[in-house]
Amino acid sequence: MDEDTVLGSHIEDEEIDIDELDGLDIVRSAVRLEGVSRTFKLGKRRIEALRQVTLDVKPGEFVVISGHSGSGKTTLLNIIGAIDVASEGRVIVMDVPIGDYDETFRSNFRLQNTGFIFQSYNLISTLTALENVMFPMQLSTKPIGELTHDAQVLLTTVGLEERFDHLPWQLSSGEQQRVAIARAMANDPPIILADEPTANLDEDSAEMVRSLLRQLNAKGKAVIVMTHDLDIIHTESARHLKMSNGELI
Ligand SMILES: Nc1ncnc2c1ncn2[C@@H]1O[C@H](COP(=O)(O)OP(=O)(O)OP(=O)(O)O)[C@@H](O)[C@H]1O
């Protein structure tokens, strides 16, 4: 009997005690932040970009966070994505306290667990669309032919089957963002992080990006989006939070 079947019958038969599940492949939180602060020092100035942020995002949840410019949205996303480190507090991603580990661990962990989508796409300008999508697959032990095929499937999923060999400057803004979404999906990570993903796009491209984010969520990914885009904020399944002056309210 496989583990799912064991788990399924366990859940049906009796009230589940979450503490008994230790050791089984169940993740309690996709992201858990406990009293997270981030202070930047610029000369003699201290900028408190995040103040005591507490957040719990369950696997498969859709969370939308909005807030004024400078309120700390990008800083928060960078910390969840292990690109930056909290000055204070605990950051737990997929039940792993990532702040307890070194940069090498965090960078490998990031590749496996989080897909990032940025406002300005952040594609590597010297790599083709296909190579950009393959970039996060660098830790995979699969043969290169298989990885290439996987990346082609991902680009096809976002409607770019005719653009494999285009360099970023040979793509429209909307196409670049779709390459970025395919790249975010590269290792099939359980968490998708998006920082104002529709801010630089025309309405048709923005709608395509919204739809792809919703599809990823429907496939069970936890999606955390920083945005002012009312269409994303009003996503039926979304939980909407606001950031103000480094605090999550
Ligand atoms: N590396 C850094 N060094 C110093 N200050 C920083 C750094 N990164 C961010 N800040 C400051 O932290 C605060 C929060 O910045 P952040 O980029 O997180 O805001 P944001 O909500 O994403 O804004 P926007 O909507 O304009 O993207 C700002 O006051 C910013 O100037």
Ligand SMILES: [Mg+2]
């Ligand atoms: Mg920002």
